[in-house]
Amino acid sequence: MSALRTVTDELAGVLGPDRVITDRQRLRTYECDGLAQYKVVPGLVVLARDAADVRAAVRACARHRVPFVARGSGTGLSGGALPEAEGVLIVMSQMRDIAQIDAENQRAVVDPGVINLQLTGATSPDGYYFAPDPSSQSVCSIGGNVAENSGGAHCLKYGFTTNHVTGLDLVTPSGETVQIGGKAPDPPGYDLLGTLVGSEGTLGVVTSVTVRLTRLPQEVRTILAGFRSVDDAGAATSAIIAAGVVPAAIEMMDALAIEAAEEAVHCGYPEGAGAVLVVELDGHSADVAGEFDAAVRHCEAAGAFEVRVAADDTERALIWKGRKSAFAAVGRISPDYIVQDGVIPRTALPQVLRQIAELGAERGVRVANVFHAGDGNLHPLVLFDDAEEGAAERAEEVAGGILELCIANGGSITGEHGVGSDKAKYMPRMFTDADLDTMQDVRCAFDPDRISNPGKVFPTPRLCGERPGRRQGAHPLQEAGVAEVF
Amino acid sequence: MSALRTVTDELAGVLGPDRVITDRQRLRTYECDGLAQYKVVPGLVVLARDAADVRAAVRACARHRVPFVARGSGTGLSGGALPEAEGVLIVMSQMRDIAQIDAENQRAVVDPGVINLQLTGATSPDGYYFAPDPSSQSVCSIGGNVAENSGGAHCLKYGFTTNHVTGLDLVTPSGETVQIGGKAPDPPGYDLLGTLVGSEGTLGVVTSVTVRLTRLPQEVRTILAGFRSVDDAGAATSAIIAAGVVPAAIEMMDALAIEAAEEAVHCGYPEGAGAVLVVELDGHSADVAGEFDAAVRHCEAAGAFEVRVAADDTERALIWKGRKSAFAAVGRISPDYIVQDGVIPRTALPQVLRQIAELGAERGVRVANVFHAGDGNLHPLVLFDDAEEGAAERAEEVAGGILELCIANGGSITGEHGVGSDKAKYMPRMFTDADLDTMQDVRCAFDPDRISNPGKVFPTPRLCGERPGRRQGAHPLQEAGVAEVF
Incomplete structure (x- = not known):
């Protein structure tokens, strides 16, 4: 009997047959995560209800040296939850309880399957929210955020997931339960939290997450600025940061991305813009007023031909709708595309964007740019048509070339999507x-x-x-x- | 020939005899760090000039399995730099260059022997400073801050050393040179920085530190508030934090600590106070004004009978002089004392302070309290006279009992001094x-x-x-x- 078969029988006995999926058709549902170019049908799926289920699954795997992969909502973009054909996929998405909201100490204790936005919904009546905001936040799980150290548009000011996790319960690969950190900062001994957050499931399975809650800001102001070129928008970004203003977000879109978003959601971005910046300021009202003036001034000084301010929540929502729909919108102007994720020093933005444009032009491949300009986290969308002979290969080359450019400019191969199978x-x-x-x-x-x-x-x-x-x-x-x- | 003797001969040959101390009298200089109750004369001292010297020393030790200890300025309070009698003490204090100040990216790259305040001095002309501020900051080294994850009065708002280090060069215990992190946040792979910072020298020797620089605040306001009791001062602390104000610092001193400071430096603290709070607010002027009003209001509501505001830098310096001299000042009212370091949840402050007072009363031992109230980091000073039979033992018992109280109340055995030999x-x-x-x-x-x-x-x-x-x-x-x- 194969080791996997033994594990399957053991787990069916211990967890009950409805927690264990062996049907090939149902297994296929889990063959990939958000990066669909890699597919492997798992050998077995376990639907965990609680930490004891996870421990049982991991211990069975450890006993028989069967590989396992934990999966949250499956929205990851680096193939980090790609299953093993001869292994167990532990699905965490049914562990969805918010165990505790401790507003007095600004902490919450949650199951790993809790949806990112669900936690914000549960804590906003007390005046708090969970700051990390990946674009997938309405469906992605906090366990997945921990695995990939997820970021988002507002990480410029508020940091990544790692800055908002103060404790974890971990089932180690040998099946031991370990507590790492807690509610207090700076425990004695080794601080293994940072190593765990972003370790992409390679150090065990997290069964509980203690997070820091952030106060809802008193005021939010959102600016949409249109520029003739990405160079100008990049210069505005640098000037704002250099002035000591830390916006909650500075997002940039180039002409091709604007075109796609405009067609898809009619967000009314400035016509003829070579680039737009979305700058969001939040905090105490008095603070925001001063930062707002500075941000507008620096946009204008860098050559913005239009600066628009969201007058109310509806206008703010429309500005963000354009930005947030950009990835999907690109699907309307191109049958296929690759979302790349890389980082460069903020000061290298204009130069790297020019190099990306040259690289695309050389290979006859269009590249749309939508990204977190404030922290130099690029998300180039490499467009292609898979029906066209060799197009996918050329797109892959350009996507890879972009990472080479990031490295050559002192940056990094991933900003927030992780390394996973892909990188x-x-x-x-x-x-x-x-x-x-x-x-x-x-x-x-x-x-x-x-x-x-x-x-x-x-x-x-x-x-x-x-x-x-x-x-x-x-x-x-x-x-x-x-x-x-x- | 003993292994240590072999290492000594090898290193004298490679580094030159003036880098290698073998004279017993000179070795004795290094027998302890700031915690003088533990003493061990090192077998050999190496004065490192650069990373190559460190690598040479570590590799020699690795080859012959001889233990080594790295030492910065030797100001640590947990015996973390206590030498080994049959080992090598690698003294880092001559590696004192600031290799780079990169103001544009808010980073500096420094040698581990650079003094904490030296870096602030070098970056303040550009409008920056290094935020972690242990009381020993005029003499302690940044390498030591990294080893112990040092904090200070202003860590309430700005975090500990770990929040200000983005990269390290490490010589591993086998003599390899490894780069961990860098200037950018969130690199791919395991984020080992958090594990290294605060690992107290047990994972290798750091030879270069890349730190985040913090902008000097536009405005600083310092409040001194006198209360009848520590309960009232604790209530004010909780109320300020609960109101969403994050002061740069909230420091508390109790009656005995005030008495000692008053005798030593005549800081003019409110007469008859059972406790004082030093509350410091910093940031944008508009922000500070609002937070200042709130802080004063909450102090008064909690029963402050006097609230004084520093009118200028001289008055601010006098307020801080009382606080910062408190440890040394205690030496004037007691021949000997133990500085304890523990953490409790902020909300447990009044209860734990009462329990500490009871514990001291039971054993006939006086305890003065000087501490970072904002983050619940206690520094009880346990007073005794070593000339008195059994007094040191009773003081040790009380100091240990205080840690038990911290643990029982959901806290921790060290806030910023580390575990070291002592804990x-x-x-x-x-x-x-x-x-x-x-x-x-x-x-x-x-x-x-x-x-x-x-x-x-x-x-x-x-x-x-x-x-x-x-x-x-x-x-x-x-x-x-x-x-x-x-």
């Missing part, structure tokens, strides 16, 4: 062997059998213990001469 | 075996031979690989019956 191959471009080995040493500390979301993040997974010199009793430097060593 | 024994009170094992697994990933600052943080260090079930090929659950496992 593991680029990791050696950003990290030395020693850097990657150190990460894998940590991975081995948690998961010596590499059964927790294998094949993700690391380009060349190695067996734990195979690192030269890290075996018990053997040290690579012991045999090396002194001259070589220093 | 390792309390770790099992806060963490389960699984929690501590997970931390030690990570430690083993970096330092399989446990040569990097051994004996610190962990109460019962174990040989790497000795954890049951984590040996290659053996899994504790494999032999366990299913019924036992679920």
